[in-house]
C-alpha cells in the first residue's frame with residue numbers, strides 16, 4: 001500500500017509542519033515515508049504545500065502526480081489541487097475558509113470548520129492539528145492512538161508548552177469526523 | 185540507533201560534522217540553501233568550527249583549498265550554476281592532490297535554468313569539469329540515508345587518496361525528508377598521515393603544495409600518477425547496486441533519483457506482469473563507473489534501458505562499458521522533470537516487449 | 546475627461562510576482578515612467594540580475610538580456626561598447642552586485658563605462674530565502690547568521706557608493722530609498738539624473754536604492770518602511786555621494 005497526500009494552504013497556516021508531523025508519526029509507526037515541501041520562490045509567493053508519502057515498501061518518488069488525498073486549508077489550494085487528485089480520491093478541506101463550489105464528480109470531499117473548532121478550544125494556532133486529527137479519521141492511514149502517544153516526541157521539547165493544546169486539537173479533529181459520520 | 189526524519193541537505197551536513205568536517209564554505213543557491221544554513225548553526229557548536237558565507241562560489245572553493253592544505257576536513261556545496269564556477273578550484277585541488285568534498289544538488293540547466301531536480305551535470309562531474317587531465321570521484325546517492333552515508337564515506341576517500349570527491353544529488357533528494365540514521369565516527373579507523381599539509385616549517389624542511397609543473401616530463405609523470413591513483417580508486421572504491429538481476433532479460437541502468445523511480449517502476453511491472461523480467465544496475469559511484477558490473481550483465485542480458493533526468497549523458501558510459509554488445513534503449517526527461525514510476529514503467533514495458541518481438545522475428 | 550494616471554508604456558500589463566511590500570515593483574515603475582518621459586524606451590537595453598528581479602524582463606517592455614549572477618556590469622560593458630548610443634543599464638541586488646559581482650562592478654566603474662547601475666539594497670539575499678548579504682547590518686539575523694551578523698568575522702556592511710566614490714572615473718553616485726512617497730520621488734529624480742549622465746556620455750553612474758523586504762526581514766510592510774528610516778538609513782546615509790559636473 002502506498003498513499004500520497006498533499007497538504008496545501010497559505011504560508012503561516014502550518015501546512016508544512018502538519019505534513020512533517022504526519023511524516024514523523026509514520027516513521028515512528030515503522031512505515032516507509034517521504035516528505036517533500038514546495039520550495040524556492042513559490043513558497044514566498046504566499047502559498048505553501050507539501051507531499052507526504054506513506055508506504056509499506058520503499059518509496060520510488062516523493063512527488064505526487066496523482067495523490068490519493070488532498071488536504072486544502074484555503075480556497076486557492078482547494079481549486080488547484082483537486083484537479084490533481086486520483087479518480088476516487090478524497091479532498092479534505094477547511095470549511096471555515098473554503099466555499100466548496102466547482103467540485104469534481106469523481107472524488108469525495110469533506111469539510112471541517114477548523115477555525116471555529118480551534119476557537120472553541122481557545123487557540124487558533126492549533127487549527128492545523130484539528131485538520132490532522134480529521135485527516136487521520138477519514139484516511140485511517142496511521143493508528144490514531146499511537147500517534148497521540150507519540151505526539152510529545154514529535155513536537156519535541158521546544159513545543160512542550162503547546163503540547164496540551166495540540167493534543168486536544170488533534171483529538172477534537174478526529175472525533176469531529178466520528179461524530180459527523182455522514183458529512184455536514 | 186535512532187532514526188530521525190531529516191532533509192537530504194541536513195543529512196549531508198550532519199554526516200559531514202560526524203566525519204570530522206570542521207570547515208564549510210559556500211554561497212547561497214537554490215535548491216541547497218538549507219545545507220549552508222544548517223552548517224552555519226552546527227559549526228558554531230563544533231570546536232574549531234569554521235563557517236564562511238563566501239562572496240562567491242569561486243571564493244568558496246578556494247577557501248576549501250586553503251583549509252584542506254592547512255589540514256582540516258573541508259566541504260563546500262552548491263547547485264549547478266555555482267558548481268560551474270567551482271571548476272577552476274576543483275582542477276587546482278586535483279592538480280595539487282588535495283582532499284575536499286564538494287556537494288552538487290543539481291537543478292535544471294543550462295544557464296540559470298530552473299530550480300527543479302535534474303541530472304544534467306553528469307558530463308561536468310565525470311569528465312573532469314575543470315581543465316586538465318584529471319578525474320573526480322563522484323558518488324550519486326539515491327536516498328537521504330545514502331546522502332548521509334556517502335558524505336561520511338567521501339571524507340575518508342578524499343583523505344585516503346588525496347583527491348577531491350563529489351556528492352552528486354539533485355533538488356528532490358536535497359529538499360525531501362526521509363528517516364535516516366546518521367553514521368557515527370568509528371574508533372580506530374586508520375587514515376594515512378597528512379605529511380603534506382602546511383603547518384610552518386618548524387623542525388622540518390619547508391613544504392610546497394602546487395599544481396604548476398613547468399618541466400614537461402615531470403608534468404607528464406604527474407598526469408600518469410593521477411591516472412594510476414584513479415585506477416586504484418576504480419579497483420577499490422567502485423560501488424553499484426544490483427536489483428533483481430538473477431532472472432532479468434532487460435536491465436535498467438539509472439542513478440540517484442532516476443534509480444529510485446526506476447526501482448518503483450520495476451516493482452510495479454513485475455507485480456502486474458510475471459513475464460516481464462526486468463532488473464536494475466544502479467551506479468553508486470558514477471565516476472569511477474561500474475564498468476565491470478555492466479560487462480558481466482552483458483554476458484547473459486542483451487537489452488539495456490538507460491534512464492536519466494537529462495538528454496542522455498551516462499548513456500555514453502554505458503555504451504563504452506558494453507563495447508558494442510547488447511542493445512541500448514534510452515529514456516530521458518531533462519529540464520527538471522521527474523517522471524512517475526508509472527510513466528517510466530510504461531516506457532520500459534513497451535521496449536521490453538518490442539525487444540522480445542524483434543528477437544523472435 | 547483628462548487622464549491623470551496610467552500604466553507607463555514601458556511597463557507591461559501583467560501582475561508581478563513580488564511579495565507584498567517589496568520595493569522592486571516600485572522601482573520597476575519608476576524606471577518605466579522615466580523611460581517614457583525621457584523618450585528612451587526604444588533606446589534602452591537592460592541587464593537584469595539573478596535575484597528577485599530576475600523576472601524583470603516580464604515587466605519592463607524593453608530589450609533585455611539575462612546575465613549570470615553578478616556579471617551584469619560586464620555584460621553591460623560589452624553591450625555599451627558595441628552600441629554606445631543606446632541607454633544601457635543594469636539592475637542588480639546587493640548580493641549580485643556587492644558579493645559575487647564586486648569585481649565586475651568595481652572594474653566597470655573604474656574603467657568609467659558609460660552605463661548606469663540601478664542597485665537595489667535590501668540588506669539580504671531575497672531570492673534564495675534571506676541569507677546574509679554584503680549589506681546586512683551588524684547584528685542582523687539572517688538564515689546564515691542565526692546569531693546575528695558579527696562584523697568581526699563576517700565584516701561590517703559594505704557601503705557600495707562610498708567604495709566607488711574613490712574611483713576617478715565614477716561620475717554620479719546617489720543613495721535613495723523607496724519607503725515613503727517623498728523618497729520615491731527623490732529616487733525617480735536620481736535615476737533621471739543618472740540616465741542623463743549617460744546620455745551626455747559622461748561616464749559611470751549608480752543609484753543605490755534602499756528597498757524593503759518584509760518577507761525576509763520578517764516584518765510587515767509598514768514596519769519595514771519605518772525600519773529603513775530608523776535603522777538602515779543610519780548605516781547607509783541617503784543623498785548624493787558623488788557628483789562630477791558634466
Ligand SMILES: Cc1ncc(C[n+]2csc(CCOP(=O)(O)OP(=O)(O)O)c2C)c(N)n1
Nearest residue numbers: 213595596597614638639640641670671672
Ligand atoms: C553562480 C550562482 N550562484 C548563486 C545563484 C543563486 N542566487 C540567485 S539570486 C541570488 C542572490 C539574490 O540576492 P540579491 O542580489 O541581494 O537580490 P534580491 O533577491 O535580494 O533582490 C543568488 C545567490 C545563482 N543564480 N548563480
